[in-house]
Amino acid sequence: MLEDAITFYDKDALLYRLHEGLEGSNKEVVFVIGAPATAPSGGRRGVANVAAVVELVRAEFLSKPAQLEKLDATLLRSPNPYQAAFDFLVGRAGQDAANKIIRKAVARALTPLGQSDWNDVICKMNDEQLRALDQNPQAWELSSAIESLGILIAKYPERLAVSLVVV
Numbered sequence: 734m735l736e737d738a739i740t741f742y743d744k745d746a747l748l749y750r751l752h753e754g755l756e757g758s759n760k761e762v763v764f765v766i767g768a769p770a771t772a773p774s775g776g777r778r779g780v781a782n783v784a785a786v787v788e789l790v791r792a793e794f795l796s797k798p799a800q801l802e803k804l805d806a807t808l809l810r811s812p813n814p815y816q817a818a819f820d821f822l823v824g825r826a827g828q829d830a831a832n833k834i835i836r837k838a839v840a841r842a843l844t845p846l847g848q849s850d851w852n853d854v855i856c857k858m859n860d861e862q863l864r865a866l867d868q869n870p871q872a873w874e875l876s877s878a879i880e881s882l883g884i885l886i887a888k889y890p891e892r893l894a895v896s897l898v899v900v
Contacts, residue, residue: 751885755892761892761893762889762892762893764882764893766878766882768780768782768783769782769878770876770878770879770882771842771876771878771879772876773841773876774876774877774878775877777874777875777876777877778841778842778843778844778874779841779842779874779876780838780839780841780842781837781838781839781841783814783815785838785841786815786818786834786838787808787814787815787818789834789837789838790804790818790819790821790822790834791804791805791818793822793826793830793834800825803821804818804821807821819831819834822834833856836855836856836858837852837855837856839855840852840854840855842873842874842875842876843855843866843872843873843874844871844872844873844874
């Protein structure tokens with residue numbers, strides 16, 4: 734089994750490797766992180782997780798009971814409900830509908846607007862407005878994982894700043 738071949742190290746080992754283990758080396762450090770690093774945790778807002786994204790897709794069909802029933806049946810049969818939900822959505826509403834769901838999922842990591850809901854606002858933004866929002870650090874509530882990674886990058890910019898990969 735593959736999991737028998739993988740060794741996971743603890744926080745102490747990682748910190749030692751990043752600090753002491755790289756001393757005297759000119760290697761860049763690359764962090765490959767997944768979506769859970771941006772998920773809500775510890776009372777902080779964050780990008781919707783897989784289950785929440787599937788619920789966003791389901792919400793698109795709440796006013797269409799026959800389609801919702803078909804979607805739910807599809808989700809029950811699928812080993813990958815996230816992919817199945819998007820396949821179902823794109824097949825019926827197109828790629829723009831899928832893009833709208835992604836915007837709503839990401840909007841959950843934005844700081845509250847007050848009376849307005851980011852879901853409505855972000856879905857109406859054009860590409861230029863989205864880029865501006867993306868570049869506004871005050872607009873985002875960072876997860877503790879991303880905040881910690883940012884602290885590391887700020888502390889060691891010569892080693893870490895250009896080497897972040899998010900998948």
